[in-house]
Amino acid sequence: MSETLPNWNLKDFYLSIDDKQIEKDLELFKNFTLNFSNKYKDKLLSFALDFEEIVKEYEDGNELGDKLGNYAFLIYATNMNDQKTVQFYQGINEKLTEISSNLIFFTNEINSSSDNDFEAFKNGSGKYKNWLINLRRFKDHQLDQKSEKIFLDKNLTSNSSWVRFFEEQINDLKFEINGKEHNSSDALNLLSDHDEEIRKKAALSIESVFQTNVKTFTFITNTLAKDKITNDKWRNYTSPVESRNLANNVEGEVVDALTKSVTSNYKNISHRYYEIKSKLFNKKQLDYWDRNAPYPNSPKKLIQWEEAKDIVLRSYENFDQSFKDIVLLFFQNNWIDAELKSGKSPGAFAASTIPSIHPYILTNFHGKTRDVMTLAHELGHGCHQYLSSKQGLLLSSTPLTLAETASVFGEMMTFRTLLDESDKDTRKFLLASKIEDMINTVVRQISFFEFEKLVHNERKNIELSSDQISDFWMTTQSESLGPHIKLSEGYKYFWTYIPHFIHTPFYVYAYAFGDCLVNILIQLYDEGLPNFKNHYIDLLKSGGSKHYSQVLKPFNVDLTNQQSWQKGLSMISGLIDEFEKSI
16 A cells, blocks of 8 residues: 555554663562562461452563563564564573562462462452452363463463464465565455455465465464473363363353354354355355455446545444544554564454553554454444453453454444445445354354364374375365355465464463454344443443353343354345345
8 A cells, every 4th residue: 555554653562672671670570579479378378368469469460571571572563574583582481480480489379279268368359359269260271380380481482482483384375466566464455355356366375375384384383283282281270271261260061062063053044145255256165365355347446545444443433432432542542563564463453452552453454344344343342441440450351252242242332333334346245255254263263163163173183294284274265155165275274374273272262252242242232231331331341341141130141042143144144144144
């Protein structure tokens, strides 16, 4: 794009990676951990009556460590080609790992306590009661202090190093398309280009590059899966998914209800939509690079950054003025990085950072309608994180099951704003785009979840070959996409680039969880549920201070019931109905 896109200003953290305050803060954090350990190690029970004050001290000290870690990550995310930045990022992580090991005793001592002693901690914990309850859920999976320290120290040369290696491998990939070299973000973006020939060339280039590098990604996947198996074995987890469910503070039966609801609706949603789309393209089957192809005769004009900003602001204004005010902070204070540049992390994310600063958003803005929706999605995260930050470091973090709520809600508000302001032809394009986004968020993410389960369960028995992993991929993807999408032989390598498989195993179901939950909430909003806005804002403000069932109680939603999920999925079916009638 020709316009200047924003880069974030990280000076709320430090002036640069050479800022002398960084070394001072490292020393302050080290002193805190040593003093905290000296004061409370093996003595916690004697402070049970005033435990809220102890946890607050722990929280405040950890915020300094998180400040350093978040700054290093954000700098790294936009400068992965700069060796000095990479060394800084790794150096900070190594120092923080070493320093924070002094604090392992705290959670270990709490969870090693008897039930009676834990009740004493809980009774004196004040506002941190839910944090303690969540912590206690890991009691049966916690190791002794020495073992926990070994796990923490070894993480740098096991999980963390392999995640970093994956990131840098993806960043270094180059794709030649129409005589021009592209990074992974640009190449993947061309899969939704208006020109079918460009989509095809992009797909073939991506296939070729992924196939060339598949051995590397197979080795990374095998290594991380085995590392997780080892950790799960030591921690007594009975299934690969159990640790993720615990971290998400969600019951397995709820995840099972969601998964069964989505997979049983494959035919009604994705299969049906792609059948309609194949007819629009006058084909029996769509090539996979046409799966996200724009609706025929859809507008080709790129959306400028200022226009995208105005669209999102109008969307929040239509819902709640306070949201618009928070969103404005991101634009006015350079809390967003949207510029397309070499060495930058592909995709998009919102980093909550720490309560005493504010969230930051990264996106790669190409000017397509989908980029506007992505911006709205990440700003939803940003608003959520900004509101929940008032809970403090330990209670502001929202479980993944609710973490996608504000993002998907904001995306839907923006979609509705665009739809209301569009003409008939643009409306068809927007409906098609939204349906495809929802299929990608719900159907595809659950198919990713099914793929991960196959990989991790089979890895228990044997190291997997590239062909085995690729077969799992093709099986789960063909089931979800249906008979009207033709998957080429080269598509079997597309599992290699998906970061969530590497960063956070089984994260992906949170997207489907969030999308379906928001679809339920949107319908309740449309139905005029009393005090909906107040209940919704209270949900966002609560962060991780309450169990999800508590914050959903005002909405009368029971997520153990498949019918609740069916209500969420019915919104996607309804949009497909509307799209089919419009063509």
